[in-house]
Amino acid sequence: MTLDSSLPKFRTLTPADRLEHLAQKLPLSKDDLRLVAEPGALPLETADSMIENVIGKFELPYAVAGYFQINGKDVLVPMAVEEPSVVAAASYMAKLVRANGGFHTSSSGPIMRAQVQIMNLQDPYGARHAILQQHQDIIDIANSRDKVLLGLGGGCKDIEVHVFPDTARGAMVVVHLIVDVRDAMGANTVNTMAEAVAGRLEQITGGRVRLRILSNLADLRLARAHLRLTPELLQTSEYSGVDVINGIVDAYEFAAVDPYRAATHNKGIMNGIDPIVVATGNDWRAVEAGAHAYACRSGHYTSLSTWEIAGNGDLVGTLEMPMPLGLVGGATKTHPLAQLSLKILNVASAQELAEISVAVGLAQNLAALRALSTEGIQRGHMALHARNIALLAGAKGDDIAWVAQKMVEARDVRADLATELLQKKSTLNGDNA
Numbered sequence: 357m358t359l360d361s362s363l364p365k366f367r368t369l370t371p372a373d374r375l376e377h378l379a380q381k382l383p384l385s386k387d388d389l390r391l392v393a394e395p396g397a398l399p400l401e402t403a404d405s406m407i408e409n410v411i412g413k414f415e416l417p418y419a420v421a422g423y424f425q426i427n428g429k430d431v432l433v434p435m436a437v438e439e440p441s442v443v444a445a446a447s448y449m450a451k452l453v454r455a456n457g458g459f460h461t462s463s464s465g466p467i468m469r470a471q472v473q474i475m476n477l478q479d480p481y482g483a484r485h486a487i488l489q490q491h492q493d494i495i496d497i498a499n500s501r502d503k504v505l506l507g508l509g510g511g512c513k514d515i516e517v518h519v520f521p522d523t524a525r526g527a528m529v530v531v532h533l534i535v536d537v538r539d540a541m542g543a544n545t546v547n548t549m550a551e552a553v554a555g556r557l558e559q560i561t562g563g564r565v566r567l568r569i570l571s572n573l574a575d576l577r578l579a580r581a582h583l584r585l586t587p588e589l590l591q592t593s594e595y596s597g598v599d600v601i602n603g604i605v606d607a608y609e610f611a612a613v614d615p616y617r618a619a620t621h622n623k624g625i626m627n628g629i630d631p632i633v634v635a636t637g638n639d640w641r642a643v644e645a646g647a648h649a650y651a652c653r654s655g656h657y658t659s660l661s662t663w664e665i666a667g668n669g670d671l672v673g674t675l676e677m678p679m680p681l682g683l684v685g686g687a688t689k690t691h692p693l694a695q696l697s698l699k700i701l702n703v704a705s706a707q708e709l710a711e712i713s714v715a716v717g718l719a720q721n722l723a724a725l726r727a728l729s730t731e732g733i734q735r736g737h738m739a740l741h742a743r744n745i746a747l748l749a750g751a752k753g754d755d756i757a758w759v760a761q762k763m764v765e766a767r768d769v770r771a772d773l774a775t776e777l778l779q780k781k782s783t784l785n786g787d788n789a
């Protein structure tokens with residue numbers, strides 16, 4: 357069936373009805389539905405095999421963002437995240453962007469780098485040449501370690517040799533293995549290769565190999581997304597579309613020039629990306645490390661995205677960044693909900709998953725910049741955060757929505773106010789009893 361990712365009125369349903377609604381849109385089995393609806397999606401035995409010293413499991417809210425259309429294909433986006441307004445903001449922007457043709461994405465190949473550090477060298481440039489002369493031998497040794505990957509068309513494709521002639525510990529040569537990891541995140545894959553070539557590199561150079569590990573600056577594994585919005589789509593009752601667009605571009609320039617702002621701007625992008633990384637069982641530390649190192653590649657920490665005004669006045673947003681995500685390996689296959697997330701996303705390759713993640717990051721960035729440069733973040737965000745504050749004050753059941761609603765109406769969302777409202781409500785209930 358062709359998926360329509362629009363989710364009108366989805367927010368008004370109960371979690372069980374939302375799941376039922378999804379089941380009508382997606383080919384989910386009864387077991388899939390049970391996995392989401394019932395506790396214990398991750399068996400304790402599986403958890404105990406995943407990490408060490410396990411004492412239980414830690415749960416997060418699991419949601420779906422709607423309206424995404426990417427390269428003409430509708431996508432529902434599973435997100436595991438603790439922060440309110442993230443899912444709403446992503447859905448809202450996807451709804452706007454879909455009205456103007458949706459997101460357009462592309463990506464480089466799934467290429468990772470492994471680094472092998474060689475020390476104790478008197479002639480680092482000579483060592484570099486000697487290594488490059490033997491490059492095919494090194495590639496062959498690396499590839500002898502992963503026949504499965506080779507069979508899939510991946511494997512070590514090339515090497516680079518970087519020289520640091522004068523470190524505090526003397527000359528250092530660093531060999532990069534350039535590896536196509538296909539549908540894996542690839543850390544274990546490339547680490548195995550790096551360890552495999554170490555002996556040969558010592559033979560060639562006469563040096564001493566120390567570290568053999570992937571680089572999280574995955575600058576050869578980039579995913580890209582862009583969008584275009586007309587002023588009409590961005591106008592509100594209070595702001596003209598032209599004003600909103602100018603505000604977004606001013607906000608972008610702020611992040612482009614000032615690292616204090618860029619850190620927050622990029623956090624807003626990661627608000628969209630991390631929840632997908634978590635929901636698909638991928639390594640969010642690796643994605644975060646790669647993102648921020650890439651944002652600093654010019655030596656100046658800056659915005660990962662760009663926002664500009666096209667000749668016809670449209671807003672144009674782009675995002676290009678490392679996205680080392682896998683469909684196999686790590687927890688992607690072992691966590692049952694990660695498998696379900698991949699089923700919901702209906703992706704055929706790790707690159708497709710990477711492209712969707714970057715599109716969601718761009719949507720999230722747009723939502724924040726749009727709110728920040730017009731009405732401010734608090735109205736939309738705090739309205740949704742109000743339910744958390746109500747919970748914090750001890751509200752239960754229907755009281756959660758009641759307390760949250762009262763605070764939103766008062767445009768005053770505070771824990772002490774929530775406590776005060778709850779007390780008033782229980783006094784009222786007591787009076788009525």
Ligand SMILES: CC(C)(COP(=O)([O-])OP(=O)([O-])OC[C@H]1O[C@@H](n2cnc3c(N)ncnc32)[C@H](O)[C@@H]1OP(=O)([O-])[O-])[C@@H](O)C(=O)NCCC(=O)NCCSC(=O)C[C@@](C)(O)CC(=O)[O-]
Binds near residue numbers: 365446447449623627
């Ligand atoms: C929060 C909104 C979306 C409200 O915006 P709104 O104008 O009140 O939304 P609406 O009621 O008109 O609804 C529009 C659409 O938004 C979605 N939507 C709206 N509400 C819900 C909801 N309850 N549950 C699910 N979906 C919701 C939904 O898709 C809906 O369409 P529908 O499906 O109903 O036809 C808007 O104010 C917004 O986008 N704000 C920005 C929020 C944001 O960026 N949050 C991230 C956390 S803040 C942060 O950490 C990052 C930051 C800000 O520091 C980054 C930076 O500085 O750059």
Ligand SMILES: NC(=O)C1=CN([C@@H]2O[C@H](COP(=O)(O)OP(=O)(O)OC[C@H]3O[C@@H](n4cnc5c(N)ncnc54)[C@H](OP(=O)(O)O)[C@@H]3O)[C@@H](O)[C@H]2O)C=CC1
Binds near residue numbers: 545547570572685
């Ligand atoms: N700095 C970092 O970021 C580090 C991260 N990690 C962790 O490493 C894990 C990810 O490593 P990764 O190498 O992806 O995981 P795995 O080693 O679990 O899986 C990769 C392996 O899966 C097999 N495979 C099967 N099908 C495919 C396919 N279609 N495409 C590619 N490979 C396929 C391959 O060969 P075969 O069957 O022969 O194994 C490949 O080597 C994550 O848990 C991450 O947290 C670890 C160290 C450092």
